[in-house]
Amino acid sequence: MTWIRGYRALDLTASWNAPMTLLDDVDVSFTGSRLLYGLPFRFGAELSGASLIRVAGQSEVIPVDAECHWVLFAHALEEPSLFEGAPVGETVAHYTFRYADGGAETVPVRQRFEIGPTPRLWQRRPIPLDWGQTPFLAVPDAQHRLMHRTCGRYDAAGARFVDIDDPQARTPYVLPYRFYLWPWRNPRPGHRVAAIEIASAGPAVLIGAVTLSRLEEDPFGRTGARELVFSLAGGSVDEDVAVVVDRGTATYAYRTVDCASRSNPPGWGGATVAHRGYAKVAATPSARVTLSVGGTVQAAFTWSDLLSQGRIVTDDGTSWHLPDAGRAWIKGSVVDDVTGEPLACRLHFHTPEGIPFAPYGHHAHINSDGNTWNLDIGGDVRLGQRTYAYVDGEFEGWLPHGRVVVEAARGFDHTPLRTEVTIRPGQRTLELRLKPFFDPEADGYVAGDTHVHFVSTLGAELEARGEGVRVTNLLMSQWGHLYTNTEDFTGNPHTSADGTTHVHTGQENRTAMLGHINLLGLRAPIRPWCTGGAEEADLGGELETTLAHWADECHAQGGTVVLAHFPVPNGEAAALIATGRLDGVEMIAYDEYNIGQYYRYLNAGYRLTLVGGTDKMSSEVPIGLIRTYARVPDPATMDYWDWCAAVRSGDTVITSGPHLRLSVDGAAPGAVLTGTAERTMGVVAEFRSIFPVDRLEIVVNGSVTESRRWESPVSAGSLSLDLTLDESSWVAARCYGPGEDVARHADVWERPIMAHTSPVYLAAGDVYERTDEAVLEQMLRLIDGVEQHIGDRARTTWPGPVDHRHGSPDHDHFLREPLTEARHAILRRLPR
Template structure:
């Protein structure tokens, strides 16, 4: 049986430029048509096992490109299209002598079972497939009469069509190469996921993915390529083998062995968007794989270096960073691009093909130095020389993100999709390190950013990595002394982190207290097993330093009535976590609790109750506050765009009605786009030691402020935030003293807020960083006073960057009570009652009546205050309450 070489095949449309490039053919498929002795379609029990027969439609024939290698399988005018190596030796003769350096076999072994003893034990334990058993022998015969035999053993050069997990092959690969893939969340909206969500998080498939019958690729090295190879003898030994195809190549090394990850910078034609995924892919590598394509980023280093607030990077037009892994002789294909210009000739066709070895000839490509220099990065506290956790970012000269060895190179920014220790800010990626981290960096310039909260000045510097660089130490200096003054920081609202990850991120961000909240989303629960109602992670009694703490609480939620954060309570978990159906609890769940009932139970269990992410969901939380079951309201960091005036509007109306509830800051962190403590609480301990309990007590007292960066101190007549001042009927003049500092966001205005209205204003120089002032404020009627700070990042709009808790001023014993604000609060309670009565899925009668009693109590309390202040108002139809009427003409219906 004589063999002919056939031209390189497979994806011909992508290979048409090879001749133009002057590149010789790399692969020649052998014509096995005269050697095929079986038809796949007609395989029977005399030929092979039942498993193969049952799956014969999965066996390959025709033209294929496998791992970038072309194979022509079963090219025969008759019906035979595979070599079955079972009982007889098959001889293949070359019509023209071959000098190929390697012969690439596409083959597989039939299944072979090992019998077990009576106990089900294999003796000897060779595994499945049977490790090391010689299936057949391939013999190379040369014109000078010499022969070289190669044993083909299971799990070495060949394996079975299906294998047990973990019993892989050592010298052969499954016919489908590993591929880059998108996470399901990133798929186009019109593309259905093909694999489960969790597996898509890998962003890479594995060998043989998607195949039920694995065909094995083996590169047999010709030991004498200088000789005339004239025959192949294929001899069966201890099993049955299928040989589907053979391709010859003169590549110097194994085409199935790829080099380590590498990077290119590429300039595309204007308007071209590179896409390595799926049927729309316009960039690929044959003997390798594109790992990722990301925009090259412009950090504008002249503005970035040594700048506390540089702008975020922007993509460079038509510039891309291509991560890939490939054989040295691989070809890169870029489609629909006319921009590549070779120094030798212009390449301008629909499908551009470039050997990786010749990239330097093309002006559109720059090979980026390999990130292979091992460097230890240490973040050091300047005061004592010890490593401290911090948030760190490293990028190379083209803006390419350089992750630590144990970090995500492509951080996942999506909701509840990753427990990694990264932060994603647009296209700017960072990670959290415990003070020391191992990196692999490229030689040449790298750019490092280190941040740690609001009291340490951010560091952004350039370093040049050389072959002698082993360690980089970066010193952090505590600039603002708020912690030394007794202030402690907290994030009141964090989800989807493990407690230890929360502890690391809290310390790296300078957040002393991280409240990690267990909750429920439909049939999904978070951090259930982390709640025990007693442990404060990081405390001295639990082996920590006591300076950074994590406590697991719960966020109990109802989609109409509202959410409530229950922090630090002791004992059993307050249940149900969520109630009343989607989108908080499960479909069909009845309404079994109100926000107020949850809050009351938390306080009975010595916890702290926070009304989260003010103002929404905006309903029954009003009842909780009116009944005095709320310890603080939370200003949140949705979209990281500052404190929203809409949120403040809700808080101000409670203050206007005399409800002195302090402000705290919480992120509601649910993904890596939000850093722990992006907005945070500062609370001032009054001389007592810092513990989780002392922190809760300080928040209850109200000496707090919420901030995105600016730090403040604020006193009225010497009294701290959260205080109540009492004046006589004649009123008086208040002495308002404040100071503000910021090493992060530049401050633009410092405002005094009186009853929600703008009072005094100090226009700040953003470059100064430190500000102080004093105002004299005449007061004739009861009011509340707070400090509001505005700031502005470069290239961004001005935001409300910080807000103090209020100080209440009572004149002549009469508290604040604003008519229109009181009516809106009452309306929320009435609306909540209407929902419970009309739409909410009812639980048992006792639970139903208890919920209505709670709402009625709140309604009566506020309604009576309104009457006490002589306020007339309208009622909704849901709650006529004639039993409270004191005068028949005081309602307007």
């Protein structure tokens, strides 16, 4: 046999004396020439014929006749005595290495040190007996390999989170290996080894293959992984690009952080460099590293060449280099710059080369930079292509020696941090300080998110604290036969240990046609969560109830009803508004259509509180990215129920960044001022924002009455006017990030940076009354549409007798009843 980059497999054909079928569950993939850990081994070619060496009573001699630094044995014990109580460390064989000069080295081979029993298919055992009992000084003949990055069986989805295909996790159990590879270091590498004598000390020894190494390197490597940075001459780093190491391991290839790309302010996202990437590589010096694109090899080099030179360029033009390998385990803290108290926030670190480092327990790349829909990824969030870790004022983990870029952010109330620190050899600690920017609670406004999915209660608490959100509404719901957050429902808010942060599990009840409705502050579940068939409820499912009935049940419990992502799905919204069943309408992203619909209902005389929620369904959206500030009597003692009451009062501001305030003659949003006809009132709007803002507007009855625009975006601004009206009217304020298209966040939906207040209502007389006949007529048409959908299209006929949850014998009447009520309410407001 020839040497292959320093290794040569011995031909044991003359020594084979036993069939491969002595091994359990063996197949042809275990025969013939094989590369294990990138090293050549030659096994027998047949299963039933003589294909391995069995050493029992009489010793066996294997000819070698070569100089070598290492001898690698693929061996195992035939008998499973270890699993029947045989002592660990007992000598089970002696291997004697005889040199051509007459010298010899005899090595004891011990149970579970250098060798172990060949695995067996243990029947009716909950845990395979070989698992966790492999030899201390050997490795199995099965190497870890990366799973396919984007494809695979559904039942292997969990395994992809650990990167490797794990045969022991399969059902039924699959034997992952048959032999153990034990490397013996030759103490006399300059002397030719003539032969190896194998003698059993009791149990039968099975030798599958023997390989020699004439290199000094440890054949399986002892050095941990380090970052390998590469820059493509053409194309971009994506899922088709792979770095492969034959004698070692390599992670998936990831794009590096674009150090020049940063959000304004910092801490709110960033891009990657398309043509540059990195992988973490652990390799022996003789390893061959290849770059493949779509499975085709584009470049290759030897790891030792890069180790010696530090930087190389392969024939395809790809450049490769190794950053400084030094690192320190850092215990870090984040504190408020004024109080010195620990501060929950989110953190991101990266090197000047763009390699991200995450605090321990967190992800450098959430879900490999892929979609995170319906995944609760342990307290992390990704904005753009920058992953942040939520920490509770402290963190630990590896940071590289040298320059490290730090980003830290905590919602909209602290000035985000971007700075460069230097980690020095011997350093153990790092303190980061965040400066307070604005305290909305000083004038009573407390932040909450009305719409969060998929995260756990404690995960929501940590994330909310890291974003300065004190109230999170975690909503159960249904997607076909997927039911989410069932285990989080208790009927009571979860409150953080310091009493400041509240997470309550409520529901988002949904139908594809009638709409979605958030039921907050529930004491008991209101079922069904979804109805009317796909895509919300079961495929082919019937229409069991309406949003109006869900709202009534919620109010009966003292809960708060919010129409989700107003006004769509735009079915039952008009009926709910006409009957006063809503405590708020929710904006999850500012859009001209959505806000235009809100204005139309306000112009028709309906008083509607505006609330903000993220509809977070992935780790690409932080809790509170769009949030509700509701004014409570005392933020210091506020509980969850106080916040819900504040929402119902109407004194709210929704924002995706700016802190916006509005007063009309000193009255806040939600207030109704009477006797305002022909009276001059002072209107004041002002904002402060960590995000640049260039436009502030005062809106009266849907039209911009006064506005101010700054040529250069600012972090604070105000606008005032004297307003005289002769009719009942509503007044609101809004502001925007810069640009005609409005500056946008780096979340998955790229939401605009803006803020909008709920209205102040001005009654010309003693009662606030407005109307818009065209809007009321449109509301009637929407109600007609829902009614016809129920009567002519929805599945409302069951294939057999049914006893409905609502208990009414007339299901059709039950569904239509709220619509009839709404129609009558609208008709009463129309001119006779």
